[in-house]
Amino acid sequence: GAGVSQTPSNKVTEKGKYVELRCDPISGHTALYWYRQSLGQGPEFLIYFQGTGAADDSGLPNDRFFAVRPEGSVSTLKIQRTERGDSAVYLCASSLTISPGTDTQYFGPGTRLTVL
Amino acid sequence: DQQVKQNSPSLSVQEGRISILNCDYTNSMFDYFLWYKKYPAEGPTFLISISSIKDKNEDGRFTVFLNKSAKHLSLHIVPSQPGDSAVYFCAASGGGSQGNLIFGKGTKLSVKP
Numbered sequence: 054g055a056g057v058s059q060t061p062s063n064k065v066t067e068k069g070k071y072v073e074l075r076c077d078p079i080s081g082h083t084a085l086y087w088y089r090q091s092l093g094q095g096p097e098f099l100i101y102f103q104g105t106g107a108a109d110d111s112g113l114p115n116d117r118f119f120a121v122r123p124e125g126s127v128s129t130l131k132i133q134r135t136e137r138g139d140s141a142v143y144l145c146a147s148s149l150t151i152s153p154g155t156d157t158q159y160f161g162p163g164t165r166l167t168v169l
Numbered sequence: 170d171q172q173v174k175q176n177s178p179s180l181s182v183q184e185g186r187i188s189i190l191n192c193d194y195t196n197s198m199f200d201y202f203l204w205y206k207k208y209p210a211e212g213p214t215f216l217i218s219i220s221s222i223k224d225k226n227e228d229g230r231f232t233v234f235l236n237k238s239a240k241h242l243s244l245h246i247v248p249s250q251p252g253d254s255a256v257y258f259c260a261a262s263g264g265g266s267q268g269n270l271i272f273g274k275g276t277k278l279s280v281k282p
Contacts, residue, residue: 159215
């Protein structure tokens, strides 16, 4: 079946602009995660959803970042007033439930965001 | 402060030999450890995991060893193949992180024919 998809694959924007990044999880997966990977680093947790609600948003760096999952499937990560430091690959993952030991997190290919 | 550390940014091995990738952690409350493999321009792909109550898990050419007293785990790949060339991330869950994973910085493995 189809894996996790993310759009766009690349996004170039100017400092101060607003961007939206989209994630389509694997059908039937209730848990959805957003991570950010900066150059030379491992993925860093941002937020995860169990169904429609954000179960843990402790990784969001500040209030410019926001994510929604209104129908419990597709999720959108929104970044306001982008800064050059926001440049990174934004990864989305989904899993059947939120048990990392038993339910594998499947990652999408990521969206590479470049803020000029 | 990094809770999951991969101190070797790169590793080069000959095809057919063993690859050993290492990972250290600081949080003794982690309950699962996972290895992910990542090719350029792709998302990480799950490889193998181990529960904190075990000390070894094997899947084909891949074996993960866990030493809880040393807070250390390692991934062994035997025999190594050129297609194994990728960045390998060690990750941990639990210990207050709930469902999300805490990743190391990764080790780039190059397997030379």
